[in-house]
Amino acid sequence: MPREDQDHRFITRFGELKAFIEQNGRRPRAESKEAVEAALGRWVISQQTLRNAGNLAENRLKLIEDLGDALTPRQTYADRITELAEFIRSNERRPLYGAVNTSERSLAAWLNFQVIARNKGELSAERSELLEPLVPASSTRRIRALAEWVADLEAFHAEHGRMPLSTREEERGLAQWLINKRMSFKDGSMPQEEIKLLGAVPGALATRKNADPDAMLLEAQEWCARHGHIPRASFADTGALSLDEEKERTIAAWMRNHARESTRAYEPSEYAERRQSILDLYEEYPSRTEFNEIVARERARKVLECADHVPSSTEDSQTHGWIANARRLRAAGTEMSRKPWRSWHSRMNSKPIPSTNVMLDLRS
Structure with missing residues (x-):
């Protein structure tokens, strides 16, 4: 804004302030419900801030001070x-920062700045001595140095061989701190000194987003081959996950995110190839629920091969329950879903799984 326009705006606001004080006998309040008074009150506060910082021109300061108590001392x-x-x-x-009274809020904000400066070691010794009798340093939370956090993280990794989990109460504080640091690392706001310190801890800055995609794909393929089904992304009780379940959830989330269609106008060929490899896993392996059904079918088949009757609930509750459910579905005109994961089943058992109706017809 040109200098002339700034001076004109100041003179205009000053005239409004002078008229308001002459008419009301007081300063305008920034918290007033009247829009005109509130706007004028905020302008006065801005001039006061400039004065306190030494940035208000002398001629402007003299004009305002001539109004008497237009500015607080x-x-x-x-x-x-x-x-x-x-x-x-x-x-x-x-004083409380959320108080209704504006002077109390102002005092609370000022006190908060002093405590933070003292905890960081940025408050002078003279001011610390004045503040200590009213707000002892022992009564406020000390801001931990980065080196202390990193030392705790190194000790945790040395003991457990992994990073802390936010789903576990005893690890949550350290895990939340690490999450915040990873976020600053991702958006590029982390200083090089912090990157160097955290980078020395194995896995501290490694996340799904910056993990090696080829290594993650290989890990997903090996996991599916070892367990026979697609990893689960959701669990009933996330607060009590084992290390294996936490790993399963991580792989499942990575597979789900990288299997989505790209919205980019141009996509490198390796992205499409990786997505196709993940889709192949979804096609080849069943979900956990469908896997449980396949296992139940196989269990029922083996039991019926060796028995001359359908086991009762007291003899074999699992087989009895599955067969009873299959009969209920057949009576309703439906059948348990059976998808052709023949490649998976051929590795598990050379015998084909009989259909539900055939198996039940033998024992009905």
């Missing part, structure tokens, strides 16, 4: 300490 650190001491004595508590 400049407070020294000792004045603020006196105000804080009086508040604590009168209310028997510290």
Whole structure:
């Protein structure tokens, strides 16, 4: 904005302020419900902030000060300490940032800045001595240094061989700190010093997003081959997951994210090839639910081959329950889903799985 326009705007606002004080006998309040008064009050606060920072021009400062108490008097650190001491004595508590009273909110915000500066070691010794009797350092939460967090993370990794999990109560604090650091690493806001410290801890900065995709694909293929089904992405109780379940959920989430269709106008060929490899896994292996059904079919077949009757619920509750459910579905005109994962089943058992109707007809 040109200098002339700035001066014109200031003179206009100053005239409005002068008229308001002459008419109402007080300063405008920024928290007023009247839009005009609130806007004028905010302007006064901005001029006050410029004055306190030493950035308000002398001619402007003189004009405003000639109005009397248009601006609140400049407070020294000792004045603020006196105000804080009086508040604590009168209310028997510290000021609250969420208070209705604006002066209390202002005092609470000021106190918060002083405590943070002291915890960081940025508050002078003289000011710390004035603040200590009213707000002892032992009564506020100390800000831990990065080196202390990294040392805890190194010790945890050395003991458990993994990173902390946010799903476990005893590990949540360290895990949440690590999550925040990973977020700053992803968006590029982490300083090089922090990257160097955290990078020395194996796996500290390794996430699904920046993990080697080829290594993740190989891990997913090996997992499916070892377990015979697609890994689960959701669990009933996420607060008590074992290490194997946590690993299963991680692989499942990676597969799901990389199997989605790309929205890019141009996509490298290796992306499409990787997606196809993941889709092949979904085609070749059943889900956990369908896997359980296949296992139940095979179990029922083996039991019926060696028995001359359908086992009762007391003899074999699992087989009895599955057969009873299959009969119920057949009576309703439906049948348990059976998808042709023949490649998987041929590795598990050379005998074909008989259909539900054939197996039940033999024992009905």
